[in-house]
Each structure stands twice: as C-alpha cells, then as structure tokens.
Amino acid sequence: MKQPLLDMRGIIKSFSGVRALNGVSIQLDPGEALSICGENGSGKSTLMKVLSGVWPFGSYEGEIYFEGNLVKASSIRDTEALGIVIIHQELALVKELTVLENIFLGNELGSFARLNDEEMHRRTSELLARVKLDVLPDTPIRDLGVGQQQLVEIAKALNKNVKLLILDEPTSSLTTTEIEILLNIVSELKQQGIACIYISHKLEEVLALSNWVTVIRDGDHIDTRSAENLTQNDIISMMVGRELDELFPREEHDIGDVILKVNHATAKQAGASRAQVEDVSFELRQGEILGIAGLIGSGRTELMQCLYGSYDGNYEAEIELHGESLAIRSQRTALEAGIAMVPEDRKRHGIVPIMSVGRNITLSVLSQYSSWFGAINEDQESQDIDNYIAQLKVKTASSELSIKNLSGGNQQKAIIAKCLLTHPKILILDEPTRGIDVGAKYEIYKLMFTLVKQGMSIIMVSSELSEVIGISDRVLVMHEGRLKGQFDHQGLTQEMIMNCAIKEDTANV
Incomplete structure (x- = not known):
C-alpha cells in the first residue's frame, strides 16, 4: 500500500x-x-x-x-x-x-x-x-x-x-x-x-x-x-451545513430619486506626482446599492475617504445631499450628515482591539448615553448593544469580550453595527467581505438588502468582481483616479468591468 x-x-x-x-x-x-x-x-x-x-x-x-x-x-x-x-x-x-x-x-x-x-x-x-x-x-x-x-x-x-x-x-x-x-x-x-x-x-x-x-x-x-x-x-x-439558494441572494427593492451628488472630487497627497482621485463625479439614489470597481490603486478607497472626511491628504469636492450643499472636512461632519463608513482595513481603522465588543459598537455614539453632568446611561447602552448583536448575529460569548478575540466576519458585523447605531442615510462599505468566510458573507449580503429595502443607500467598494456584479444595482469603474465607466448590473460581466478598468476609453451603459 x-x-x-x-x-x-x-x-x-x-x-x-x-x-x-x-x-x-x-x-x-x-x-x-x-x-x-x-x-x-x-x-x-x-x-x-x-x-x-x-x-x-x-x-x-x-x-x-x-x-x-x-x-x-x-x-x-x-x-x-x-x-x-x-x-x-x-x-x-x-x-x-x-x-x-x-x-x-x-x-x-x-x-x-x-x-x-x-x-x-x-x-x-x-x-x-x-x-x-x-x-x-x-x-x-x-x-x-x-x-x-x-x-x-x-x-x-x-x-x-x-x-x-x-x-x-x-x-x-x-x-x-x-x-x-x-x-x-x-x-x-x-x-x-x-x-x-x-x-x-x-x-x-x-x-x-x-x-x-x-x-x-x-x-x-x-x-x-x-x-x-x-x-x-x-x-x-x-x-x-445548509443549502444556500445562491451565493449572492439578490432581493428586489425599490430605488428612488437621487439623494447624493458628488461633483469634481479630487484628492492628492502632498508631493505626489499625480492625483489619487481626479475630477470624479457621480450620483447615488435612495435605496440603491452602488458598486465601485477598479484595480488596486485606481482611487476607489480614496474617493470614499473624501466622502467620509477621512482622507489624509488634500481633497475637494462639490457635495449635495438631499439638494443641500455639504462641506465634509471630518468624519464627525460626515456622521452628523448621515454618512457612515466601514473601512477597508478593519484591524487598523475599524476596531479598537483591546476594547470590548460592546464598547466598539457604541464608540461613535457615546454622547447619546451621556447626561449633561457626564454620567453614562449604561442600561440603555447595554440594551442597544444586545439588540445589534442579535440583529446582526454577531457570534460572541459576551459583549464584554475583547473584540480582538472574534473572527474576522464577526468583527466586521460589529463594525457595521457601530455604523448602524449612527442611523445613517448612506452607508459606505469598503471591501466588506475581505478575509471572511462564505457563511458570514452571505449574512452581510442579506443585511445589505434589508437595509436598502428600509430606504438606506449603500456604496460598496470591492475587489471581487463577482461580488460587485452579484450585489450592485449599478457599477462605477475607476482607473488611475478617474471614473472610466458606469454600468447597470443587468447583463454585466467580469470581462466588461476588467476591459473598462484597464483601458483609457470611457464606457457608459
């Protein structure tokens, strides 16, 4: 033998x-x-x-x-x-x-x-x-x-x-x-x-x-x-341990009027030879999942950082939300306007590893639980934490457990819970399923469709073209800082996205 x-x-x-x-x-x-x-x-x-x-x-x-x-x-x-x-x-x-x-x-x-x-x-x-x-x-x-x-x-x-x-x-x-x-x-x-x-x-x-x-x-x-x-x-x-109807559980949902307009967005690091984002304009509708595709280095993440106020270089853009001009100069400004973001690198920018799962979830809204004399309403905070852990099916032995002990998928769910607790109108998801397993991916996709059916709008940046096509209602393609294409998801293929992502000509379908 x-x-x-x-x-x-x-x-x-x-x-x-x-x-x-x-x-x-x-x-x-x-x-x-x-x-x-x-x-x-x-x-x-x-x-x-x-x-x-x-x-x-x-x-x-x-x-x-x-x-x-x-x-x-x-x-x-x-x-x-x-x-x-x-x-x-x-x-x-x-x-x-x-x-x-x-x-x-x-x-x-x-x-x-x-x-x-x-x-x-x-x-x-x-x-x-x-x-x-x-x-x-x-x-x-x-x-x-x-x-x-x-x-x-x-x-x-x-x-x-x-x-x-x-x-x-x-x-x-x-x-x-x-x-x-x-x-x-x-x-x-x-x-x-x-x-x-x-x-x-x-x-x-x-x-x-x-x-x-x-x-x-x-x-x-x-x-x-x-x-x-x-x-x-x-x-x-x-x-x-169960059959999944399909990898991308697309659900029908209504898409409304344009709620966000971004015009002439430009972002550049000091001393850089070229802009990371160069004169990009786009629109977002209510209840829409807008996918952003492109090769690494195309400016996808930097564009989203401009919209969220977290870009660390020089940036400018004309932004209108519900018809009103908006100047976003910090993450706090974005959150107050109703824009929340799940960052690409969750370990560096999404969580505080030594803090508990619960405290990570409420970190952005601690002021909601504080009285004028500084006391924390711990009962209300604990209730909100438990509600979001249950709603997003975050697998944790306790809300007091350090978040660094959770799997990547459950850390991601906790970060999304933190964003949802701010009650955003627009949720930006940058590489939302990177490094997590298919079961957790499926649950995040289901959550995304639940949110847009409730009227929220989502912008999703992803390197996985099958994910972009399977989840998005509309897809924007970037190349070297510029917007090079715009596609409806119907009939869209990975080849169409890649051709647009690596070529100089612009495509609109």
Whole structure:
C-alpha cells in the first residue's frame, strides 16, 4: 500500500475543556494540493498549528506521520527541519532587512566570524528566479509590494528544502495579476513534487488549484472529496451545513430619486506626482446599492475617504445631499450628515482591539448615553448593544469580550453595527467581505438588502468582481483616479468591468 507524505490521524485539540478539533484526519501525497475549507472558527487554523508545531506533541490527541515517521515536534523549528513550512496570512518578514537577509535569517551560511555572502547571494538569486520574482537580493523588503513579499516567503520556504508548503489565506491582499502569478508558482511546485495545503475563502482558487478539498465545520471533519467532482455550491453547503439558494441572494427593492451628488472630487497627497482621485463625479439614489470597481490603486478607497472626511491628504469636492450643499472636512461632519463608513482595513481603522465588543459598537455614539453632568446611561447602552448583536448575529460569548478575540466576519458585523447605531442615510462599505468566510458573507449580503429595502443607500467598494456584479444595482469603474465607466448590473460581466478598468476609453451603459 502506498505511503502518504502526510497522515494526520484523529486529531483532537481542546481549549479549557472545549473541543476545537474533534477527530480530524487528513492525508496528502507528494505533489498534491489539499485545500481546507470552513467558516471562521471551524478549526482550520488550529489544525495547521498542530501540524506546524505551534501546538507541540502532547498538547493534542491523535497522531501525525510525515514520510512514514511519527512526528513529535516541540516547535516550528522541528517541523521545518522535516520540510513542513507554513506561510501565515500575516507575513513574517522583517521589513528593514533585505530579501537575502530575510531568506537566510536564522539559517545563515558560513561561520559566526565570517559569513559566506557570495554563496548566499548566488542561492538567493536562484530562489528568486524559481519564484519568478525579478528583484535584486539586496532589495529591502519595505520596497516590495504585498504580492512580491508573498513570493519572498515562498522563496524562504524553498530555501528550507520544503516538502509540504502550507499557505494560509495567501491571496487576501493581492491583485488579480499577483494571484495568477502565485497560483502558477504553486502549480509548478506541485510538478516538482512539493505538496501544498491551501487555506482560502476564495473557492474559485480552491477548485483551480486543488486535488482534494477537506471541509471542517465546528471542529468536525465533514468530508474530503476530489476537487474535480466538486462545485462551489457543494463546498458552501458542506461548510455552512445548509443549502444556500445562491451565493449572492439578490432581493428586489425599490430605488428612488437621487439623494447624493458628488461633483469634481479630487484628492492628492502632498508631493505626489499625480492625483489619487481626479475630477470624479457621480450620483447615488435612495435605496440603491452602488458598486465601485477598479484595480488596486485606481482611487476607489480614496474617493470614499473624501466622502467620509477621512482622507489624509488634500481633497475637494462639490457635495449635495438631499439638494443641500455639504462641506465634509471630518468624519464627525460626515456622521452628523448621515454618512457612515466601514473601512477597508478593519484591524487598523475599524476596531479598537483591546476594547470590548460592546464598547466598539457604541464608540461613535457615546454622547447619546451621556447626561449633561457626564454620567453614562449604561442600561440603555447595554440594551442597544444586545439588540445589534442579535440583529446582526454577531457570534460572541459576551459583549464584554475583547473584540480582538472574534473572527474576522464577526468583527466586521460589529463594525457595521457601530455604523448602524449612527442611523445613517448612506452607508459606505469598503471591501466588506475581505478575509471572511462564505457563511458570514452571505449574512452581510442579506443585511445589505434589508437595509436598502428600509430606504438606506449603500456604496460598496470591492475587489471581487463577482461580488460587485452579484450585489450592485449599478457599477462605477475607476482607473488611475478617474471614473472610466458606469454600468447597470443587468447583463454585466467580469470581462466588461476588467476591459473598462484597464483601458483609457470611457464606457457608459
């Protein structure tokens, strides 16, 4: 009988008596890719921490065999010595060091007294060529884009003679072109006999890359099936434990008159050679979901920051809300006018990690609960927090729990709750489903349609073209700071958006 490269048998891992993994078993042969899918909190990351040695031998039940030998790792260094290398979503590169220094960090060639710089430089060049990264070994990491840094991480793994490469959400911050490059490299590594475990919420990538797909739900191993016999809907149904009528649950809703006019919006950083937003004008109707598409760097986020008063450079725009001129110079001005925004980077700009879930939700409206002499109406505050947690189905053990302990999807719901508590007329959602699982995405989509049916207007920025088409009533496409196209969702295709996003001509449909 053929011996697998990896054989994890009946892995059980508990925290404070609660099982995070309940007897999960997976196998993988050399040169194969296995994708592990599941909602946030399903146990994917815990399983990879067990495999990579973060949780050492003896802290879990079950057995791990690699190349036929029982693994008794006490640290990541032990598993890396075996050829098991994990690349986390949060890259572990030292940005002040060069590419070469990062690749050989802790594994330098030569002696303490004299490093073999020439050999390290030669090997770094070979590794960079292998991952198709055209930069010099002496390039500082801080000068590279996120996609290039991801390739440096893979080069670093190859330098450790990797036999099993684990990629945890590797494309969540990459452009379409960078994603294609990464997937091609992983496919080439498979041809070289290197196995891969791939964790991603992007199911089109999962099906394109994988030989096998394992689904975990609430710590249980639901199934492992051949990728060629699966559809996205099959995976989603196994992940959430129910059938989803469709990935994008579009609901009929009335669209009213124009409520917002933005004319000649321009935004530029001091000293920049060109504007990030250049003379952009658009309208928004009541009850409408307006999608904003375009490549990264096209000015989508900067345009929304101008509208919300959070752009940190120089900006100007003629804004009319319900026919009245509006000068937005701060986030407070925008909130008072009825404009709220869920930012693109929720960890940096959306939450205060050390604060509780509840206090994050009420942070923008604390004055509502304060009396003239400074006392807080804690009963009313707690009631509002509980109501929004229930309404948005935020999964948390308590409203007093630190928000940093929630999954990405539940953090996002809490940020949306914070915005809704301001009772906005216009809600801006910048990458609302980035890095969250399909179940949470579905709930956010349903919420969006509930809100527009109540008369709210939504502007959604998204890099996922299928999401833009599936959710929006109308789509604006930006290119290098300019508005290049405007489309109705009926009959709209991803190809139409991409052609508009990369070309100089303007399209209106």
